[in-house]
Amino acid sequence: MTPEQMRDASLLELFALEAEAQTQVLNAGLLELERNPTQAEQLEACMRAAHSLKGAARIVGVDAGVSVAHVMEDCLVSAQEGRLLLTPEHIDALLHGTDLLMRIASPEGAPTAEDIAAYSVRMTGLLDPSALPPPARPPAPPAPVVEAPAPPASLEPEPEALPETVPGPEPRRAKGAVEGGERVLRVTAERLNSLLDLSSKSLVETQRLKPYLATMQRLKRMQGQSQRALDGLREHLQATQQTDEVYDALTLVQGLLAETQQMLVYQTSELDEFGWQASQRAQLLYDTALACRMRPFADVLGGQGRMVRDLGRSLGKQVRLDIDGEKTQVDRDVLEKLEAPLTHLLRNAVDHGIESPEQRLLAGKPAEGRVLLRAAHQAGLLVLELSDDGGGVDLERLRRSIVERNLSPAETAAQLSEEELLTFLFLPGFSLRDKVTEVSGRGVGLDAVQHMMRQLRGSVVLTQVQGQGSCFHIEVPLTLSVVRSLVVEVGDEAYAFPLAHIEHTLDLPAEDIVQLEGRQHFWYEGRHVGLVAASQLLQRPAGQGGGDSLRVVVIRERDAIYGVAVERFIGERTLVVLPLDARLGKVQDISAGALLDDGSVVLIIDVEDMLRSVEKLLNTGRLERIDRRNQRGVEQARKRVLVVDDSLTVRELQRKLLSHRGYDVAVAVDGMDGWNALRGEDFDLLITDIDMPRMDGIELVTLVRRDSRLQSLPVMVVSYKDREEDRRRGLDAGADYYLAKASFHDDALLDAVVELIGSAQG
Known part of the structure; x- marks a missing residue:
C-alpha cells in the first residue's frame, strides 16, 4: 500500500468514526423533533451534527457526503429560523439522509450517484424556495471546489519527512539510535522545549477562531431576518401606493443585502473549513513536538532487574522482577524523576514484602518471589502498579507501632480501618524495622516516595492482602509540559491550582466558619482546618464574592493542610506549562504560566510555596480575616x-x-x-x-x-x-x-x- 493510500485510508477511518458519532446525534434529535418540531436545543444539535459532517466530508474529499449534509443543514437552519415547520415528511427525509451519510462513510454499501441526486431532488421539493435566502444556493458550488484533496496533501509530507527531521520511535529509545536503520538527529533539550512551547501556543491560538465563526453565524441569521423584514416592508408600501423611486430604492437595498449575504455565507464556510484544518494541524504539530520528548518506560528500568535480584540474594531471598508495558511512552523529565521513587519501592518490596524461601514454601508459595511492575496509559496519565506476592503488611504489628510511637491513642488505633492504618506508613520517620540495616530501618522511603510523587503532580496509594502481597498504585502525568488544573478567579485574575495538590473543593457556608485562637477555621474530615484568603496570599484586591458561602480550595502537602478562599471556580482545564522568564527569578507562590482557550494568561500556583507563605503569615500574626456573609448581606x-x-x-x-x-x-x-x-x-x-x-x-x-x-x-x-x-x-x-x-x-x-x-x- 502506498503512502497516499495509507493516508486516505486513515482519513476515511476518521470520517467513519465522525459519521458514527454524529449520526447518533441526528437519529436521537430527529426523533425528538418529530414529537416537538420547535425544540430549539434539538434543532441546534442536529444542525451542528449535519454541519460537522459536511466539513468532515469536505476535508476527506467525499463529495456525496458534502451534498447530503448540505441539504440537511439547509432544512434544519430553515426550521431554526422559523421559515419552515418540520413535518413527518421532513423528518423522514432527514432520517433518510442520516442513513445515506452512514452508508457513505462505510467501506461497503456506499450509495450510487443516482441515489444522491434523487435525495437532493426530494429535499429540494420539500423546501419552499421562496423562503430560502437568495444566496443560500451559490455557496454550494464552491464547496466541492474547495480542493478537498488539498488538506490531506498538505498533511501528506509529515509522516514521510518525520524520520529525517523529527525522529519517530527510534530516537526515543535509550541509546537506540541504530535500530530500524532510520536517520537520527541530535537535538538539545532547549530546542525541543522551545518547539513544544511554540506548538502549544499555536494550538491555543487556533481556538480563538471559534468566537469569530460564531459571530459570523449570528450575522448570517440576522441578515436572513433583515431580508424577511424588507419583504414585509415591501408589502406594507404596496398597500400605501408609494412612488416608483421608493420601490427602486427598496429593490436596491434588497439586492445589496442579498449580495452581502451571499458573500457572508461563502466566507463563513471558508472560515469554518480553515479553522478546522488549522486546529487539526496545530494539534498534530503539538503531538509531534510532544512525541519528540517521549521515551519508552524501559529507559528508566536499566539495571533494576539486576538490583532486585542482587538485593534478594543479599537478604537470602529469591526474587525476580517482571515488567509489563516497557514500550509505554513517557516524557523524559518524568522518567528521570521516577527513577528514585521506583528504586525505593522495589527495594521496599524485596525487603519488606517478599518472604524467605522457607516461609514461602510453608505458606504454599513458590520459593521464588515475584515483583511485577506494570506501566500503561490511562486518561492522559501514566499508571504504574508495583505489586509483589509477598506477605503483605502485618496490620496488628502496624497498629502496635502507631500506639508505641504516640501517633494515636490505643482506643483510636483499635478503630482505624485498613486504609487509615496504611497511610501511617507514609509518615516521615516511620518504619516497621526495629533495627537499622543497609537496606531499611531508617524511616525514609515511603514518605520520600509520596513527596516525589507530589512534585510530579501525581499520587501513590498502597493496598494489600495480608499473606498474599501488596500493591502500590501510582498515577503521574505523561508529561510535565501539561498539567491538569482547577482554574479559579482571585481579584479578577485567573489562577490555576494543580489537581495533584488539591484535597477537596467546597462551598463553605458562612456559619461554618469558626474562630479559634483568633484565626478562622472550618471543620473538615474530623479536624479544624485553617482558612486563608487567596487575595492576601497573592496580593490581589479582595473581590466581591456572591451568595452566603465561600468558594474554598483545600490544599495539602504532607501534614500541612489549609483552605484557600477564592472568588469563584472557573473549572478544570488541561494547561500547557509555559516557564517563567529566568530573569524574574523565583516568583512567590507562582510556578509557571499558561494560556487559556481564549488566549488569556493564567498563572499556575506553586502550592508548596503557598503553604510556606501561609506559615509565614501565621508566625508574624499578619493573617487577615475573611469577611463573612450572612443572610442580611455583607458585614x-x-x-x-x-x-x-x-x-x-x-x-x-x-x-x-x-x-x-x-x-x-x-x-x-x-x-x-x-x-x-x-x-x-x-x-x-x-x-x-x-x-x-x-x-x-x-x-x-x-x-x-x-x-x-x-x-x-x-x-x-x-x-x-x-x-x-x-x-x-x-x-x-x-x-x-x-x-x-x-x-x-x-x-x-x-x-x-x-x-x-x-x-x-x-
Whole structure:
C-alpha cells in the first residue's frame, strides 16, 4: 500500500468514526423533533451534527457526503429560523439522509450517484424556495471546489519527512539510535522545549477562531431576518401606493443585502473549513513536538532487574522482577524523576514484602518471589502498579507501632480501618524495622516516595492482602509540559491550582466558619482546618464574592493542610506549562504560566510555596480575616488595629481582647515590622510598646508623625515604664494615649480604644 493510500485510508477511518458519532446525534434529535418540531436545543444539535459532517466530508474529499449534509443543514437552519415547520415528511427525509451519510462513510454499501441526486431532488421539493435566502444556493458550488484533496496533501509530507527531521520511535529509545536503520538527529533539550512551547501556543491560538465563526453565524441569521423584514416592508408600501423611486430604492437595498449575504455565507464556510484544518494541524504539530520528548518506560528500568535480584540474594531471598508495558511512552523529565521513587519501592518490596524461601514454601508459595511492575496509559496519565506476592503488611504489628510511637491513642488505633492504618506508613520517620540495616530501618522511603510523587503532580496509594502481597498504585502525568488544573478567579485574575495538590473543593457556608485562637477555621474530615484568603496570599484586591458561602480550595502537602478562599471556580482545564522568564527569578507562590482557550494568561500556583507563605503569615500574626456573609448581606467593615510588641504574651493578650470586642487586629513583632505594616496597609489605630529591638516605639511614633499619610493616625503607647518622664516622652513623640502595663486591665485598654476610635463597627 502506498503512502497516499495509507493516508486516505486513515482519513476515511476518521470520517467513519465522525459519521458514527454524529449520526447518533441526528437519529436521537430527529426523533425528538418529530414529537416537538420547535425544540430549539434539538434543532441546534442536529444542525451542528449535519454541519460537522459536511466539513468532515469536505476535508476527506467525499463529495456525496458534502451534498447530503448540505441539504440537511439547509432544512434544519430553515426550521431554526422559523421559515419552515418540520413535518413527518421532513423528518423522514432527514432520517433518510442520516442513513445515506452512514452508508457513505462505510467501506461497503456506499450509495450510487443516482441515489444522491434523487435525495437532493426530494429535499429540494420539500423546501419552499421562496423562503430560502437568495444566496443560500451559490455557496454550494464552491464547496466541492474547495480542493478537498488539498488538506490531506498538505498533511501528506509529515509522516514521510518525520524520520529525517523529527525522529519517530527510534530516537526515543535509550541509546537506540541504530535500530530500524532510520536517520537520527541530535537535538538539545532547549530546542525541543522551545518547539513544544511554540506548538502549544499555536494550538491555543487556533481556538480563538471559534468566537469569530460564531459571530459570523449570528450575522448570517440576522441578515436572513433583515431580508424577511424588507419583504414585509415591501408589502406594507404596496398597500400605501408609494412612488416608483421608493420601490427602486427598496429593490436596491434588497439586492445589496442579498449580495452581502451571499458573500457572508461563502466566507463563513471558508472560515469554518480553515479553522478546522488549522486546529487539526496545530494539534498534530503539538503531538509531534510532544512525541519528540517521549521515551519508552524501559529507559528508566536499566539495571533494576539486576538490583532486585542482587538485593534478594543479599537478604537470602529469591526474587525476580517482571515488567509489563516497557514500550509505554513517557516524557523524559518524568522518567528521570521516577527513577528514585521506583528504586525505593522495589527495594521496599524485596525487603519488606517478599518472604524467605522457607516461609514461602510453608505458606504454599513458590520459593521464588515475584515483583511485577506494570506501566500503561490511562486518561492522559501514566499508571504504574508495583505489586509483589509477598506477605503483605502485618496490620496488628502496624497498629502496635502507631500506639508505641504516640501517633494515636490505643482506643483510636483499635478503630482505624485498613486504609487509615496504611497511610501511617507514609509518615516521615516511620518504619516497621526495629533495627537499622543497609537496606531499611531508617524511616525514609515511603514518605520520600509520596513527596516525589507530589512534585510530579501525581499520587501513590498502597493496598494489600495480608499473606498474599501488596500493591502500590501510582498515577503521574505523561508529561510535565501539561498539567491538569482547577482554574479559579482571585481579584479578577485567573489562577490555576494543580489537581495533584488539591484535597477537596467546597462551598463553605458562612456559619461554618469558626474562630479559634483568633484565626478562622472550618471543620473538615474530623479536624479544624485553617482558612486563608487567596487575595492576601497573592496580593490581589479582595473581590466581591456572591451568595452566603465561600468558594474554598483545600490544599495539602504532607501534614500541612489549609483552605484557600477564592472568588469563584472557573473549572478544570488541561494547561500547557509555559516557564517563567529566568530573569524574574523565583516568583512567590507562582510556578509557571499558561494560556487559556481564549488566549488569556493564567498563572499556575506553586502550592508548596503557598503553604510556606501561609506559615509565614501565621508566625508574624499578619493573617487577615475573611469577611463573612450572612443572610442580611455583607458585614459592615470593622475597624483595624495594629498591635506592635516584642512580647508574645502581651501581643496575644491585646489581640484577643480587641478581637473579641469585634476589632480586626494585626500584630507586629517589633517597631521595624510595624513600620513595614503601616506602609503597606491601612489601619484605624496603632498600639505600640516602647522598648523593642531594631526600632523602639518612640522611633516608630516619630516616623508615623513625619509621614503625611499617617499623620492623623491615632496612636496609643502601652509600656511597662510608668514614670512621668516616660509618659511625657511618649506623648511628646506624638502619641495620643499612654497606658502603663502595670495598671493594665481589660476595661482600661478597651475603654481607651473606644475613646480614640469608637466601637469596632461604629
